[in-house]
Amino acid sequence: MEGSHTMTEHVLDTLKERGFLQQSTDEVGLRSYLSEMGATCYLGFDPTAGSLHIGSLLPIMALKHLQDAGVRTIALLGGGTAMVGDPSGKTEMRKMLQPEQIMQNAESFKLQLSRFLHFDGDRSLWVNNADWLGTLSYITFLREIGRHFSVNRMLTAEAYRLRLENGLSFIEFNYQLLQAYDYLELFRKYGCRLQVGGDDQWGNCLAGKELVRRVESEEVHVMTFPLLTTATGAKMGKTAAGAVWLDANLTSPYEFYQYWINVDDRDVERFLKLYTFLPMEEIGRLAQLEGAQIRDAKEVLAFEVTKVVHGEQAAAQARAAAQSLFGGGAADAEAMPETHVSKADVEAGISAPELLAMAGLAKSRSEGRRLIQQGGVQLGDRRCEEIDEMVGPEHFSGDGTLIVKVGKKRFHRMVIQ
């Protein structure tokens, strides 16, 4: 099963060795399917947020691997299913979203995804399940699809057990049927025989597989990816500021890069395999590094992932900024987040806590005040000692900028305008 003829390695082996495979149905059948011409797989995206975040990046990476191996990929946008809401893994019903909101999210998803998957021609498709779910007739749906689902069976599923304790509304109980119907639809329309997704979707995916078998008497496949938690047990991609988004306007390339630099030592190898396209030999070498040298591996990781998401130029810029900020040099920090302040305000003097609040480095002046009291604030190259220190023109350097540092690694640039 090793077969190290690099060029012709089977995608399934690639995915396995990089740690993508969590569960799959009939691996032998799946393997041969993926080798067929015209093999097609789909991945669903839930447009319940305004942007994709790191959590969605893992399946996207997997999809890239599949695409590179010649598999046709379909990105399914859950415009219809988002109207219902997936109860999997949730302890309570999530807020129902407004249709307009969903549509808007869908648009930005498409834009973001097109960075990774090129929706051109027939190789990579973009579909929205609102197109077929939206026009379903309730009675018809119940008669054709609903009758294939056993409530008894659904209730024994792990995904619902949790909710049985806290209450599960009927609308959410229907989610699985709709998702299953998606698979049937894509099988019929595109001959799609593989659905991939996060492992929390295993149950929903299987429901689709079953449905296709019952209705069409055809075997289709399911493959899931692990749901990552960091070595410290936290959910992937969560920071103090919230999720790590793929949208540069929500999480700047610099912050994005920093997220990866700050990853736990124990996660480096795993993440290199999953989130970069570096060859395994290279990753193996980086994984050998020990002690402080692990930082080099983290730099490679951060650079590569940032490159995948934001492009090489942004990645290089983020790296340069990080190196100058943490390497001691006072070099340029283009990629650092910045805030503009008016000349008049600066001349009048801005209190230090106020400045922190303006820059978003503190949620309130009180918080800024506390940060200063705790010695966590640096204005330019001097530590701010007094909570009522006034920041005026003399704090800014010749080019009218002032670098404010909070804690060990949050930098912000104030610019006089």
Add this chain to the structure above:
RNA sequence: GGGGAGAUACCGAAGCGGUCAAACGGGACGGACUGUAAAUCCGUUGGCUCAGCCUUCGCAGGUUCGAAUCCUGCUCUCCCCA
């Protein structure tokens, strides 16, 4: 439809008339130590014109010198029975 339980700060959870800006735990943040890591230790964690003041304990009223704590109504959640 009937009966019961409950809604406290980011989360979990104490408090049941004053000493409550609200115990404790987790998380997060700051400091020390380091390698922009982990672990550990110390500190912080409503707002403000900050040794003082203002607004918070589901929402709206009420009792009281005084309410997160008592009363009334409302909203929501959960459980049991139908």
